[in-house]
Amino acid sequence: MRRIVHMSDLHFGRTRPELLNPLLTAVNDAAPHLVVISGDLTQRARHSQFEQARAFIDRIEAPSLIVPGNHDIPLYNPLLRWITPFARYRRWIGDQLEPEHNDPQMRVAGLNTVNPYSGQRGLIRPRAVMRVCQTFAETGPINILVAHHPLEQGPDARKKLMRGASGAIDRLAGCGADIVLSGHLHSWNAAPFVSRTNQRRMLQLHVGTGLSTRLRDEPNDFAILTLDGDEAVIQRMTAEGETPQFRRATTHIFRRSPAGWAAIAPG
Numbered sequence: 001m002r003r004i005v006h007m008s009d010l011h012f013g014r015t016r017p018e019l020l021n022p023l024l025t026a027v028n029d030a031a032p033h034l035v036v037i038s039g040d041l042t043q044r045a046r047h048s049q050f051e052q053a054r055a056f057i058d059r060i061e062a063p064s065l066i067v068p069g070n071h072d073i074p075l076y077n078p079l080l081r082w083i084t085p086f087a088r089y090r091r092w093i094g095d096q097l098e099p100e101h102n103d104p105q106m107r108v109a110g111l112n113t114v115n116p117y118s119g120q121r122g123l124i125r126p127r128a129v130m131r132v133c134q135t136f137a138e139t140g141p142i143n144i145l146v147a148h149h150p151l152e153q154g155p156d157a158r159k160k161l162m163r164g165a166s167g168a169i170d171r172l173a174g175c176g177a178d179i180v181l182s183g184h185l186h187s188w189n190a191a192p193f194v195s196r197t198n199q200r201r202m203l204q205l206h207v208g209t210g211l212s213t214r215l216r217d218e219p220n221d222f223a224i225l226t227l228d229g230d231e232a233v234i235q236r237m238t239a240e241g242e243t244p245q246f247r248r249a250t251t252h253i254f255r256r257s258p259a260g261w262a263a264i265a266p267g
Helices: 017-029 047-058 078-083 087-092 126-137 165-174
Strands: 002-007 034-038 064-067 100-103 106-111 143-147 179-182 189-192 203-206 220-228 231-239 247-257 260-265
Touching: 002 017, 017 220, 017 231, 034 106, 034 143, 034 179, 047 087, 064 106, 064 143, 106 126, 126 143, 126 165, 189 260
Parallel strands: 002 034, 034 064, 106 143, 143 179, 179 203
Antiparallel strands: 002 220, 100 106, 189 203, 220 231, 231 247, 247 260
């Protein structure tokens, strides 16, 4: 059994300070084997915002795996954005933009989908997909991909789907990817990918924002993902109402077969 906490879009520089300690308490109380943060740790990639993010990460008791988001590179400094876009991220968060975590029960691969030449829209390159597939070639019990930008989103999404996403879904499903963790949209979704071919159905989980005031008509949230054999239990933890605490809002249960994932207990 493995337990993962998945957070995204913390946006230090535009946070709800009253949620900081409750979020840390809820994350540490979950006693995860790994904490995943799928990008947008800062609002404007300023040193002060990265410093706040670093202090937050240092208070997490479990190991962490973090990838950058589009807000983690300078927006208003074109020289830095195009020449050394990730310099501040590397200084404060970590030198690895595509980190990995491997243990006997799961293999987790980070993917950097930030495109410095685009304001928000991400990019997934064929070479990056190939690298992930090579990582997943040594098949373990479960293979998990972490990216800031989602590979699939609904028609009501306010942001454009990242370039290369549609083609990447089939390739990743075909090479053994099981679960994709993402953020970016500031909205919740836990469901199998819509099958475009006869490939296996991967499970997508993208969470909203853990701390930011930049809500999209949804509460601040994060996810607790528990993996046990071929079963995945996803708990959505939300902070609603006047009391600043994260509580379980919904539970989703999925089961994996040779054809991929299917829901057995939605919501």
